[in-house]
Amino acid sequence: MSASTEPSPTPLRYADAGVDVQAAEASISGLRMIAGRASRPEVLGGVGAFAGLFRLGGGYRDPVLVASADGVGTKLLIASALGRYEGVGQDLVNHCVNDILTAGAEPLFFLDYLATAGLPQEQRLELVAGIGAACEANGVALLGGETADMPDLYQPGDYDLAGFIVGVAERDAILDGSAIEEGDVLIALPSTGLQTNGYSLVREIFGVGKGLGAERDRELLDEHVEELGGTLGEALLAVHGSFLEVVRPLLPRLRGMAHITGGGLPGNVPRILPGGLRAQIDMASWEPAPLFAHIQRAGGIEDGEMFRTFNMGIGMVLVASPPDAAAVLEAAPGSWRCGVVERRAEGAPAVAGLPE
Amino acid sequence: MSASTEPSPTPLRYADAGVDVQAAEASISGLRMIAGRASRPEVLGGVGAFAGLFRLGGGYRDPVLVASADGVGTKLLIASALGRYEGVGQDLVNHCVNDILTAGAEPLFFLDYLATAGLPQEQRLELVAGIGAACEANGVALLGGETADMPDLYQPGDYDLAGFIVGVAERDAILDGSAIEEGDVLIALPSTGLQTNGYSLVREIFGVGKGLGAERDRELLDEHVEELGGTLGEALLAVHGSFLEVVRPLLPRLRGMAHITGGGLPGNVPRILPGGLRAQIDMASWEPAPLFAHIQRAGGIEDGEMFRTFNMGIGMVLVASPPDAAAVLEAAPGSWRCGVVERRAEGAPAVAGLPE
Numbered sequence: 001m002s003a004s005t006e007p008s009p010t011p012l013r014y015a016d017a018g019v020d021v022q023a024a025e026a027s028i029s030g031l032r033m034i035a036g037r038a039s040r041p042e043v044l045g046g047v048g049a050f051a052g053l054f055r056l057g058g059g060y061r062d063p064v065l066v067a068s069a070d071g072v073g074t075k076l077l078i079a080s081a082l083g084r085y086e087g088v089g090q091d092l093v094n095h096c097v098n099d100i101l102t103a104g105a106e107p108l109f110f111l112d113y114l115a116t117a118g119l120p121q122e123q124r125l126e127l128v129a130g131i132g133a134a135c136e137a138n139g140v141a142l143l144g145g146e147t148a149d150m151p152d153l154y155q156p157g158d159y160d161l162a163g164f165i166v167g168v169a170e171r172d173a174i175l176d177g178s179a180i181e182e183g184d185v186l187i188a189l190p191s192t193g194l195q196t197n198g199y200s201l202v203r204e205i206f207g208v209g210k211g212l213g214a215e216r217d218r219e220l221l222d223e224h225v226e227e228l229g230g231t232l233g234e235a236l237l238a239v240h241g242s243f244l245e246v247v248r249p250l251l252p253r254l255r256g257m258a259h260i261t262g263g264g265l266p267g268n269v270p271r272i273l274p275g276g277l278r279a280q281i282d283m284a285s286w287e288p289a290p291l292f293a294h295i296q297r298a299g300g301i302e303d304g305e306m307f308r309t310f311n312m313g314i315g316m317v318l319v320a321s322p323p324d325a326a327a328v329l330e331a332a333p334g335s336w337r338c339g340v341v342e343r344r345a346e347g348a349p350a351v352a353g354l355p356e
Numbered sequence: 357m358s359a360s361t362e363p364s365p366t367p368l369r370y371a372d373a374g375v376d377v378q379a380a381e382a383s384i385s386g387l388r389m390i391a392g393r394a395s396r397p398e399v400l401g402g403v404g405a406f407a408g409l410f411r412l413g414g415g416y417r418d419p420v421l422v423a424s425a426d427g428v429g430t431k432l433l434i435a436s437a438l439g440r441y442e443g444v445g446q447d448l449v450n451h452c453v454n455d456i457l458t459a460g461a462e463p464l465f466f467l468d469y470l471a472t473a474g475l476p477q478e479q480r481l482e483l484v485a486g487i488g489a490a491c492e493a494n495g496v497a498l499l500g501g502e503t504a505d506m507p508d509l510y511q512p513g514d515y516d517l518a519g520f521i522v523g524v525a526e527r528d529a530i531l532d533g534s535a536i537e538e539g540d541v542l543i544a545l546p547s548t549g550l551q552t553n554g555y556s557l558v559r560e561i562f563g564v565g566k567g568l569g570a571e572r573d574r575e576l577l578d579e580h581v582e583e584l585g586g587t588l589g590e591a592l593l594a595v596h597g598s599f600l601e602v603v604r605p606l607l608p609r610l611r612g613m614a615h616i617t618g619g620g621l622p623g624n625v626p627r628i629l630p631g632g633l634r635a636q637i638d639m640a641s642w643e644p645a646p647l648f649a650h651i652q653r654a655g656g657i658e659d660g661e662m663f664r665t666f667n668m669g670i671g672m673v674l675v676a677s678p679p680d681a682a683a684v685l686e687a688a689p690g691s692w693r694c695g696v697v698e699r700r701a702e703g704a705p706a707v708a709g710l711p712e
Contacts, residue, residue, distance in 0.1 A: 044420065044530070045532060049458075049459070050456070050458040050459065050614075050615050050627070051422045051423060051424040051456040051523075052422070052423045052424065053420050053421070053422055053530065054420065054421040054423065055418070055419075055420045055421075055527060056412070056416075056419045056420065056421050056524075057418060057419070058416065058417055058418050058419070060414065061414055062411070062413060062414050063411075063412045063414070064400065064410065064411050064412065065409070065411075065412050065421070065464075065465075066407045066408070066409055066410075067408045067410065067465065067467055067499055067500065067520075067522065068406065068407040068467070068500065069467040069468065069469050069500060069502045069520055070469075070502050071469060071471060071502055071504045071506075073504060073506060074506050074507065074508060076506075076509060077509060099406045099407050100406070100407040102405075102406040103405070103406065103407050103409060105407065109421075109423065111423055111424070111425040112425065113425050113426075113427060113520075115427060115518070143423055144423065144425060145425050146425045146426050146427055146518070148427045148429060149556070150427075150429060150430050150556070151430065151556050152430060152433060152556075152559065152566060153430055153432060153433060153514060153516065153565075155511075158509060160471050160509065160516055162425075162469035162471070162502070162518045164423075164425055164469075164520035166421065166423065166522055171411060174400070176401060176405070200505070200506070200507050200508075203508065209508050210508060211508070259406050271405065
């Protein structure tokens with residue numbers, strides 16, 4: 001028998017291993033309060049049971065459940081560096097809402113997974129408050145979640161955050177891009193910034209969250225940058241917006257919708273195009289926000305890599321027939337015509353007009 | 357402008373920041389293959405869209421969706437130390453299946469969240485293969501998931517894993533414990549080991565995953581322990597079992613069900629008891645597996661703390677009326693009568709018979 005299996009002199013308790021059950025319980029009571037506000041009449045019972053219950057009811061003809069899982073990426077490290085946690089909670093929910101919106105789904109409920117080692121109670125509640133606020137704003141029930149204490153897997157104060165969403169759509173109203181035709185119009189909805197993608201590259205460029213020290217990270221992020229009209233930190237923490245309110249009334253006019261996340265325009269627009277069609281993007285139709293030029297210059301990044309990594313100012317691409325497109329452009333604030341659907345030659349790329 | 361915003365000499369690419377998009381794509385194709393096996397006829401479209409689609413259909417009178425989010429805790433660090441990843445994927449799914457089973461739900465679909473920095477492709481696929489195999493075994497569709505590369509947030513090779521499940525039950529068949537009465541019988545279903553709880557304490561006791569080196573961790577875990585009839589590592593990695601197959605045919609006979617996870621019997625059984633009732637546990641009715649005694653002795657842990665931290669051999673507690681209990685005990689392999697529901701005096705604890 002090895003030495004480590006000898007009895008310890010003082011009895012060990014679970015808290016000695018870095019798992020504070022009482023703190024977890026205080027967090028659950030804070031969570032209950034937040035979930036109470038971010039609820040819907042369909043929710044049965046409360047947070048604390050082994051599972052969350054949501055009464056879908058018999059009001060649908062042929063309901064399809066639409067689900068997605070997501071994280072916030074290393075935007076979390078920027079949030080930690082600046083001690084601002086509420087925004088990333090909102091990022092997480094809005095990202096998920098947009099993902100299922102692309103299928104034409106109404107979001108119903110959300111669950112979160114928060115894993116950490118020693119993130120103080122106050123910061124945990126800030127994260128969950130952000131999640132709750134965004135759920136409330138989107139009319140989504142915060143149905144439950146898991147808070148996991150994982151000492152030795154996370155560095156003290158580090159954490160990760162994942163979100164899960166479920167929505168519903170009638171089967172005959174599902175949007176999957178299959179109705180997209182040659183000549184359809186691509187309509188851009190503006191992003192608020194990087195949304196939740198490209199942060200590892202940005203951190204590499206500016207050296208943030210790379211072990212150079214919390215003080216130095218904060219200093220760099222808090223510096224005013226003329227070109228950005230504010231600090232780099234503010235620009236990087238801009239909240240990933242939800243497109244639900246703008247897009248919901250337009251759904252009957254749309255043939256497809258791409259959420260511009262990791263992979264940018266060339267990675268995401270092709271996901272909804274039927275075979276034999278391509279997206280011809282009109283790069284002259286917009287000027288990406290100054291943040292993108294600032295990142296590109298600082299990192300010496302090539303144009304093509306910028307478009308493959310960042311959303312470059314476009315949060316969502318909607319596809320509509322020309323007559324519907326006119327109505328969509330009028331109804332969606334800040335939207336613009338960013339391209340057109342064309343026929344695609346065999347073996348040609350599904351996106352044209354962007355830098356290689 | 358600070359020095360770090362000067363152009364870099366060589367153009368940076370996203371892969372330089374530790375995010376390997378091609379590896380992620382290879383993983384997606386492996387995931388597609390696995391998800392293809394762990395599917396159901398209700399799944400529309402494939403993994404790769406922005407969201408997963410599951411056709412619930414109009415066959416339900418008053419459907420209630422039952423959802424849960426979970427992780428595996430620091431059992432992940434034991435799996436890493438031994439280089440065995442498939443089991444924790446199964447743990448994750450089975451944990452989720454059991455959680456919604458407590459409400460009487462049939463599991464429909466599952467999504468995973470895998471976050472890592474530099475976990476090799478082979479290990480990622482092993483994790484997802486475990487998830488897929490458990491989904492298949494439970495008849496659950498693997499509807500999608502997110503694989504996130506998060507350099508600087510995770511140590512190289514570290515990872516975290518979260519799961520999200522949705523099931524369905526008719527509203528009038530929901531089990532919530534409210535029908536439980538004085539005199540009802542508590543029936544234990546055996547656990548396979550620690551399931552997914554208490555690993556941080558176990559690692560503290562044995563000094564595993566505490567930075568003492570991979571080789572030393574592996575050596576300790578691979579040592580044969582007479583009392584366990586095998587190695588400590590094998591005992592600790594025993595897969596969290598799914599109770600779906602055993603419990604599903606028994607659901608009409610049950611009044612409540614508690615999944616014994618974090619908090620053990622005293623933390624979980626009270627969650628389903630109506631006010632004014634308590635669970636009187638008969639500790640003489642079973643002998644916890646040798647693993648629990650081994651842990652207790654090695655850590656010098658008090659009895660009460662053992663029961664508050666570990667499941668102590670009981671994976672699930674079912675509650676049934678005395679006549680139904682007889683049928684349940686006969687039908688469920690390895691089950692036993694572990695207690696009874698009694699009246700509870702005002703202010704008295706909701707569980708009796710366990711060490712303080």
